[in-house]
Amino acid sequence: MANRITIPGCWRRSAGPTARTVHPLGMKEFRGQWYLVARSVSDRKIKVFGVDRISSLEVTTKTFTYPEDFKLADYYKDAFGAARPDNQEPEEVILSFQPFQGKYIKTFPMHHSQRILADTAEEVRISLRVMITYDLKMELRMYGDTVQVIRPEGQLGG
Numbered sequence: 001m002a003n004r005i006t007i008p009g010c011w012r013r014s015a016g017p018t019a020r021t022v023h024p025l026g027m028k029e030f031r032g033q034w035y036l037v038a039r040s041v042s043d044r045k046i047k048v049f050g051v052d053r054i055s056s057l058e059v060t061t062k063t064f065t066y067p068e069d070f071k072l073a074d075y076y077k078d079a080f081g082a083a084r085p086d087n088q089e090p091e092e093v094i095l096s097f098q099p100f101q102g103k104y105i106k107t108f109p110m111h112h113s114q115r116i117l118a119d120t121a122e123e124v125r126i127s128l129r130v131m132i133t134y135d136l137k138m139e140l141r142m143y144g145d146t147v148q149v150i151r152p153e154g155q156l157g158g
Helices: 099-107 134-142
Strands: 002-011 017-030 033-040 046-050 058-064 091-097 115-119 124-130 147-151
Touching: 017 046, 091 099, 099 115, 099 124
Parallel strands: none
Antiparallel strands: 002 017, 002 058, 017 033, 033 046, 091 124, 091 147, 115 124
């Protein structure tokens, strides 16, 4: 048994803060930011809340039973970043890096699924098996012209 928590000051994208009652399932760190992973009491969906955007928090005396079949590591296994799409299958992503940037990618892999496909004087080509997320797209944009997306075509530009 674990306590429910109420998040009276949780922000939505388009409106002001809203109150949410959730069952906490775990914490996720990405890029130095912490996120609360929780199941919403109202719609039973798993949601992710940026801890820095929670304006107040109330731990209630009500309890819930932590789901035996939920493992945070399994939940994020194919995800990149804090967000994880509900109904999306992982895809093979193939990236070609310029050699200098490729040294960094080999030393600090982007994802646990990373495999090196080619390591030549012209490129370091890697494969990832991940869900296409906003966080992944933003990561690739940070590399600028040192990375080329080979696969999937056209899906990682937006």
